[in-house]
Amino acid sequence: MEYSDIRCLVVGTGSIGKRHIFNLLQAGVQTAIFSTGHTKARFQDPRVVLYTDDWQEALSFAPHLAIVANPTALHVSTIEKLIDQDVYIFVEKPLSNHIEDFNRLLANRPDAKKKIIVGYNFRFHAAIQFLKQTIAGNIIGKISYIKCQVGQYLPDWHPGEDYREGYVARAELGGGVVRTLSHEIDYVDYLIGQPIREISCMTSNISDLEIDVEDTANVLIRYEKSIAEIHMDMVRRIPVRELVVYGDNGYLKWNDMKNTIHIQTAEGEKVIWESARNERNMSFVQELKALLNSVQHKKIDDRFGDPVKTMEVISRCLTSAHQKNVISWKR
Incomplete structure (x- = not known):
């Protein structure tokens, strides 16, 4: 399936962020990276469309999908920056370090849960x-x-x-x-x-x-x-x-x-x-395919399940x- 029309913003460049970036590029997705680290020093790949540590610049990329792969304690604050955008938000597990923080976010935006996906590969x-x-x-x-x-x-x-x-x-x-x-x-x-x-x-x-x-x-x-x-x-x-x-x-x-x-x-x-x-690596590939298909069809794959329950x-x-x-x- 063709994914070159999808724009994805990856937030975080730790080990799991790097894995997602590699798989996105392999799938032909237009990929941008937001990180407060030295991303250019880490990623010298001409296929990456944008490297930035500025949120305004990241959001101007107008992603269809955002992958939140920074430390767990930063997940909710990152979701808050993305939640008002027309974007699916994929959050690497776990969703947050404190469920109360996420519940407070949902209290103000009850429909937000419909576009949040949690990554249990x-x-x-x-x-x-x-x-x-x-x-x-x-x-x-x-x-x-x-x-x-x-x-x-x-x-x-x-x-x-x-x-x-x-x-x-x-x-x-x-x-x-x-x-x-x-x-x-x-x-x-x-x-x-x-x-x-x-x-x-x-x-x-x-x-x-x-x-x-x-x-x-x-x-x-x-x-x-x-x-x-x-x-x-x-x-x-x-x-x-x-x-x-x-x-x-x-x-x-x-x-x-x-x-x-x-x-x-x-x-x-x-x-x-x-x-x-290597079935563990293949699980990330299959997860990404399900994620990209969800974005294309505007319907989240049932296998992702309830984003909050775990x-x-x-x-x-x-x-x-x-x-x-x-x-x-x-x-």
Whole structure:
């Protein structure tokens, strides 16, 4: 599909901003960059239409789409600068560091939610899509329990960078493991597809990392007819991302490091999905295609889901951890 008629403004040039810029340029999108950093020194690509640190100049580009990829704590203030423009606003996860800030924005502009999209790229991961279809096919029966874990040592996330300077390590920028690794919260909810009833969370800082945020979290979510248990950390030296979906006829197990999904039923165990591709990178490509198609058709792809719900879950997780109690789900 042709995307050269779309103008996109990317706000932020960290690792995720760079990824979006690369994918946009590969797709032929007219791309402009807003950053208070030294963008020209970082991006010497003639395909970039505009580099600027001036908001008036950025808005004069008249983008059809804006990608907000700066630190989490700056998301709401960035959305405020864009909200009155005729533009779809794609915000990298999480939506904000405080849900209250976003709710105040919506209170003044109730229609704004219709053009805001939050970037949880694992919804477009081939394995998650396969799991979604398999669960819908009732192969393992009714889902009773999902257990997943994700973890990787923070200094290994971006080799060559000082982890202490990144937003993940700093409370003032909206860091911490619950917000940063909230992909698991989002795709578990996407897979289960049931109303939430209760949430509890325990967090800790158990490492010697020089950070002022939680580095470990255990989340328990009670759905209408299922339970989800999610572990997240940024302390383990051997990376892991895996998920087990238990049904009354068997279970499905996804190992992201091995790019495989196993199924276990009464007939035995076997691999039912595997891939030799870098599926994580492909998930960003597929997400971008869905985003650009949404802009062209002026209708947001259903796979993006509710832009606020996962942030509300995150907020309740952090409240539960702080208050040391179970939080009832009320929206």
